[in-house]
Amino acid sequence: xxRWIQTSINAKIALVVLSTMSLVLILVLGITGVFSYSFVKSxxxxxxxxxxxxxxxxxxxxxxxxxxxxxxxxxxxxxxxWDKKSVNDLLMTVVKKNRDVYGSTxxxxxxxxxxxxxxxxxxxxxxxxxxTFVQLAxxxxxxxxxxxxxxxxxxxxxxxxPYFDTGGGETLMITYSCPFFNTILNQSxxxxxxxxxxxxxxxxxxxxxxxxxxxxxxxxxxxxxxGTLIVWPEKDLVMRETILGLAxxxxxxxxxxxxxxxxxxTSGFCDAGVSLSKNDSFLAFSSLPTFGWRLGLIIxxxxxxxxxxxxxxxxxxxxxxxxxxxxxxxxxxxxxxxxPLKNMTFAAGKVGEGYFDIDFVEKNRLDExxxxxxxxxxxxxxxxxxMSDLTAxxxxxxRIESELRIASDIQKSMLPSIFPPFPDREDFDIYxxxxxxxxxxxxxxxxxxxxxxxxxxxxxDVSGKGVPAALFMAxxxxxxxxxxxxxxQISMSLEKVNSLLARNNETCTFVTVFxxxxxxxxxxFVYANAGHNPPLIWTENxxxxxxxxxxxxxxxxxDPANFAIGKATLVPDGRLLVxxxxxxxAFDRGGNVFSEEHLIEIVNRNRNLxxxxxxxxxxxxxxxxxxxxxxSDDITIMALHYTPNEKDHEKSIERSTLR
Amino acid sequence: MEIKLTEQGNILVVAVTGRLDTLxxxxxxxxxxxxxxxxxxxxxxxxxxxxYVSSAGLRSFxxxxxxxxALGGCVICCSASGLVRKVLEISKFCQILPEFDSLEEALxxxxx
Numbered sequence: 209x210x211r212w213i214q215t216s217i218n219a220k221i222a223l224v225v226l227s228t229m230s231l232v233l234i235l236v237l238g239i240t241g242v243f244s245y246s247f248v249k250s251x252x253x254x255x256x257x258x259x260x261x262x263x264x265x266x267x268x269x270x271x272x273x274x275x276x277x278x279x280x281x282x283x284x285x286x287x288x289x290w291d292k293k294s295v296n297d298l299l300m301t302v303v304k305k306n307r308d309v310y311g312s313t314x315x316x317x318x319x320x321x322x323x324x325x326x327x328x329x330x331x332x333x334x335x336x337x338x339x340t341f342v343q344l345a346x347x348x349x350x351x352x353x354x355x356x357x358x359x360x361x362x363x364x365x366x367x368x369x370p371y372f373d374t375g376g377g378e379t380l381m382i383t384y385s386c387p388f389f390n391t392i393l394n395q396s397x398x399x400x401x402x403x404x405x406x407x408x409x410x411x412x413x414x415x416x417x418x419x420x421x422x423x424x425x426x427x428x429x430x431x432x433x434x435g436t437l438i439v440w441p442e443k444d445l446v447m448r449e450t451i452l453g454l455a456x457x458x459x460x461x462x463x464x465x466x467x468x469x470x471x472x473x474t475s476g477f478c479d480a481g482v483s484l485s486k487n488d489s490f491l492a493f494s495s496l497p498t499f500g501w502r503l504g505l506i507i508x509x510x511x512x513x514x515x516x517x518x519x520x521x522x523x524x525x526x527x528x529x530x531x532x533x534x535x536x537x538x539x540x541x542x543x544x545x546x547x548p549l550k551n552m553t554f555a556a557g558k559v560g561e562g563y564f565d566i567d568f569v570e571k572n573r574l575d576e577x578x579x580x581x582x583x584x585x586x587x588x589x590x591x592x593x594x595m596s597d598l599t600a601x602x603x604x605x606x607r608i609e610s611e612l613r614i615a616s617d618i619q620k621s622m623l624p625s626i627f628p629p630f631p632d633r634e635d636f637d638i639y640x641x642x643x644x645x646x647x648x649x650x651x652x653x654x655x656x657x658x659x660x661x662x663x664x665x666x667x668x669d670v671s672g673k674g675v676p677a678a679l680f681m682a683x684x685x686x687x688x689x690x691x692x693x694x695x696x697q698i699s700m701s702l703e704k705v706n707s708l709l710a711r712n713n714e715t716c717t718f719v720t721v722f723x724x725x726x727x728x729x730x731x732x733f734v735y736a737n738a739g740h741n742p743p744l745i746w747t748e749n750x751x752x753x754x755x756x757x758x759x760x761x762x763x764x765x766x767d768p769a770n771f772a773i774g775k776a777t778l779v780p781d782g783r784l785l786v787x788x789x790x791x792x793x794a795f796d797r798g799g800n801v802f803s804e805e806h807l808i809e810i811v812n813r814n815r816n817l818x819x820x821x822x823x824x825x826x827x828x829x830x831x832x833x834x835x836x837x838x839x840s841d842d843i844t845i846m847a848l849h850y851t852p853n854e855k856d857h858e859k860s861i862e863r864s865t866l867r
Numbered sequence: 868m869e870i871k872l873t874e875q876g877n878i879l880v881v882a883v884t885g886r887l888d889t890l891x892x893x894x895x896x897x898x899x900x901x902x903x904x905x906x907x908x909x910x911x912x913x914x915x916x917x918x919y920v921s922s923a924g925l926r927s928f929x930x931x932x933x934x935x936x937a938l939g940g941c942v943i944c945c946s947a948s949g950l951v952r953k954v955l956e957i958s959k960f961c962q963i964l965p966e967f968d969s970l971e972e973a974l975x976x977x978x979x
Contacts (some may be wrong), residue, residue: 582879671922673889716929720922720958739958761959765929769962793919793950799886799948801919840888841921 217549221542226535233527237520244516249490252512253477256422256492256505261475262418263428264494264503269309270416271367272498274308274406275384279365281618282388282404296330296341302406303332303339308416310409312335315403316402320390329594331406333377338360348374356855359403360576361678367499370410370438370447380410380447386562412444413438417503426507427485433500435471455483466491472501480506510557532858548577552584564592610645612675619648619678621686624655627820635728635853636663640846641827649842650719651788652685658694661728664690667846668721669740669788673760676717684709684719684763698723698736699771702763706738710767718762722786729860731778731850736771738763741804743786744811754804755784780857784848785811785822790841794830797837802830819847870898877940878909878977880970884916887924896927900934908940911973912964915946920954932964941965945973 209504212219290298295314302312311333321328334340345349351357355368365386367639372380385405389398413430415438420428430439435450445454452471455464463483470493480491487508495502496569548570555566566588568581620759627639640653650670658664664800666688670677687708690703702723709719722743724735733745735755739762742754758774778784787807794802807826814825830843852860868891871882871898879902887895903936904908910931914920928944935942947955955966967973 535890669922671926673923716926716933718922718926718929737957739960741957757957759957760957761962762925789922789954793921 210665213534217546218539218542221538222535222781225538226531228532229534233531236527237523241516241520241524243389244519245513248513252490252507253492253721254576256507257475257477257494259422260492260494260503260505263505264496267416267420267430267503268496268498270308271496272291272623274306274408275365275367277302277306277309278384278386278404278406281312281314281406282386282402285402285404286391286422290390292330292774296332298332298339299324299332299798300339303334306406306639308408308412309406309458310379310408310412311373312405313344313376313406314358314388314402314469314833315344317400318351320401334409344376344378355385355405356403359387360400363387363389363400369432370436373407376408381407382410383407388565395616410438413429420505423506423507423511425487426489426505428506429484429504430496431502431504433471433495433502435467438501441589470504477745501713507810514597541620545577548581550578551577555584555588559588559591563597566594615675615678616644616647619644619682622682623652629655630657631697635851635856636726637819637851638663638665638847639823640667640844641823642842642844643827643839644673645839646674648675648678649673650681651790651842651844652681653786653846654685654689655846655848656689662694663728663848664692664724664727665726665784665786665789665846665848666721666723667740667743667786667844668719669790669842669844670719671717673842677716680709680719680764684721687688688721689841692725697773698725698734698774702736702738702760702771703769706763706769707767708759709764713764716765718764719764722787723847724784724786725849726784726850727860728850728852728858731782731852731857733776733778735774736760737774738771741787741789741792743784744808744813745784746779746782748782750786750815752808752815754808771795778850780849780850780852780854783815783819783822783849784850785826786846786848787826788844790839790843791826791830791845793841794834794843795840796834802833806833819825823847832849868895870873870895872898872902874902874907875881875974877907878911879903879907879976880911880913880974882913882916886919886921887917888919888921889923892921892923892927895924896930899927899931902933903934903940904943905938908935908938909977910935910940910942911970911977912942913946913970913973914944914946915948915970917951918949923945925954925958925960928960928964941977943967943973943977945970 222362254567281298299312299314303309311331313329315329318326329344329350331342332339358366365384368383368385370380370382375559383405383539385403387400387403388658390401391398417428417430421429427441431451432438435452437446437449437451440446451467452464455467460483462481463778466478466480466483469478475494477490477492480489481486484491484506489506489508491506491511492503493502493504513716520559548568551568566585568585571579571585572578623642624640628637638655638656642649642651642653649672652708653667655663655665668678668681668684672686684705687705688701691704692698700719722735722740723735726733738760742757744752745755748750755776756774760771792802792804792807810826810829814822817825826845868883868885868887869974873880881899883895908949912928932942943965948964955961
């Protein structure tokens with residue numbers, strides 16, 4: 209799973225979308241919940257408190273109407289004459305006609321109704337079989353009852369606390385008792401004649417309370433001012449228990465708090481939890497005027513918050529639906545990106561294998577994926593072209609290289625390569641080397657015997673390098689060979705070669721040539737120089753010095769051109785070193801030239817070496833000097849060592865002197 | 868190699884600094900050739916600061932000289948010293964590229 213998330217764009221996007229949206233959803237639900245809860249709660253508090261107050265007041269009013277009725281009846285008993293029958297009729301009518309009145313009695317004080325009769329208290333109540341009559345005087349000593357005694361003695365109407373009327377109504381009730389007076393005796397302080405009562409049964413009170421509508425599932429209860437349960441869901445607790453006592457029995461601290469609050473305050477609102485009903489509820493209470501009782505209204509929270517819960521539920525469903533939709537869409541979008549990416553990854557592998565013909569269906573898309581697809585295809589196309597170009601170029605390059613190799617071999621084969629070249633000649637030794645800067649070069653050297661006694665040597669340097677120079681060099685070399693001879697002056701040879709080279713020389717290529725002929729008998733060296741570096745020669749005393757400079761024009765430019773002839777003598781055991789400017793103008797890393805002076809110094813130091821050793825020592829010195837700087841020009845070194853047979857030599861000298 | 872081209876009337880003065888060898892000769896050739904025209908067909912190669920000239924360099928002098936000649940003008944050089952002077956001497960290049968000691972002298976010669 210974790211790996212999937214790490215390696216998949218789909219998973220990443222989906223995860224981000226899902227977690228963000230879940231968070232948002234939770235926040236929205238939470239905030240709506242909290243706000244609507246507190247909103248509903250504060251609204252409910254006001255409403256329910258109002259309802260409690262209104263209901264309490266209405267209940268109180270209904271009870272008061274019974275009281276008013278009682279007072280009016282009491283008043284009517286003060287006027288006129290009342291016999292047994294009319295009193296009974298009055299009481300029966302009251303009970304019969306008033307729904308709220310359970311029973312009613314007109315209880316007379318001692319001997320007040322009849323001088324012979326101490327107690328007289330006819331009582332009518334709604335019995336099980338209709339209106340029932342009881343003479344209370346027969347049942348008990350009503351003078352001592354609370355409902356009689358207090359109003360009789362204090363001359364004021366009172367509500368009795370709830371009580372069970374044994375021997376009377378035989379039920380739980382409350383009684384309003386109103387004294388009536390003997391008005392006929394015109395006394396300043398009227399004498400109480402009796403007490404008229406109206407009972408309201410607790411059952412009826414319960415009905416009245418139960419009739420109070422508190423929402424759909426709400427309920428109401430009533431407690432007295434000392435907390436005695438008057439109307440209570442559990443009927444068997446009524447009048448037997450106080451609310452505090454109940455809390456004590458149950459060990460319900462919540463109920464205890466609620467009870468204390470109800471007894472302390474005249475109205476209020478609180479969270480009753482589950483202490484008053486099975487459901488988590490709020491409680492609003494209000495006291496009943498006159499009675500001081502507390503009417504409690506219980507509202508289940510789930511009813512109160514039904515709309516909130518519904519809202520939350522709807523929001524959750526909508527949110528969840530949105531979440532699923534978003535998740536699906538984000539997966540689709542992610543897939544529309546990642547699928548092409550997968551294709552491209554696969555295609556990249558194919559390209560790596562050399563398969564360049566790639567086509568993506570995404571190329572027509574207008575988004576970044578489309579751009580990527582097009583770029584990818586473009587890249588593959590460019591790669592394909594590049595590869596084919598490269599292949600062609602490689603083939604071409606290989607062809608050129610192989611041709612150059614062959615050309616190089618041909619060039620090498622054109623130069624003398626077997627040393628010593630004249631193993632049977634002891635009167636001279638010659639060694640030469642040519643190292644081109646590239647595969648093939650423009651330098652050349654050559655030597656050949658014109659006859660038994662004349663050795664012709666030539667060293668040349670064509671301007672430029674590479675193939676053009678090599679072609680020119682080949683021509684020059686063979687022209688020189690063809691133009692020299694025992695009977696031909698070397699200056700003439702050079703003039704002839706120059707003419708031939710200058711003809712049709714449109715590229716202005718030229719060649720410097722040093723050409724000389726050594727008389728092997730006398731050591732006489734005749735030479736001509738077409739713009740070439742002056743060679744080094746060993747003098748009589750063994751010193752090395754530059755051969756006397758006789759300059760001449762380069763071959764191939766001016767036609768006609770004239771060349772001077774120089775003459776020198778090679779002493780026995782003397783040497784001659786001919787080279788091209790690739791030697792003196794070799795550069796080191798710092799741009800310093802090898803120089804003529806340095807060359808002379810080195811040759812001087814090694815002047816007694818044989819021809820091969822001298823040439824190779826010089827080359828080695830050049831390499832040391834240049835270190836790893838690549839060779840900038842072709843290097844040619846030719847060393848000639850003259851070692852004549854002493855006798856022959858002397859003879860020859862004599863001959864020439866004679867001549 | 869560095870090349871400084873200045874025109875004085877119909878004379879193009881080419882001051883070459885550094886080394887003129889196989890590597891730099893082609894660009895020298897191209898730059899000077901581009902500036903030679905019928906109007907500016909006299910060229911003075913100021914070699915005062917040229918430290919080295921290889922055979923490829925000589926060849927490019929030659930190409931420039933021939934181009935100048937073809938356009939009815941001439942190409943001369945001046946102030947060569949050291950190695951460069953030696954090379955010019957050995958090769959008898961002065962037969963193709965007349966040489967003067969200083970730029971002033973070269974300019975004077977050209978105006979005549």
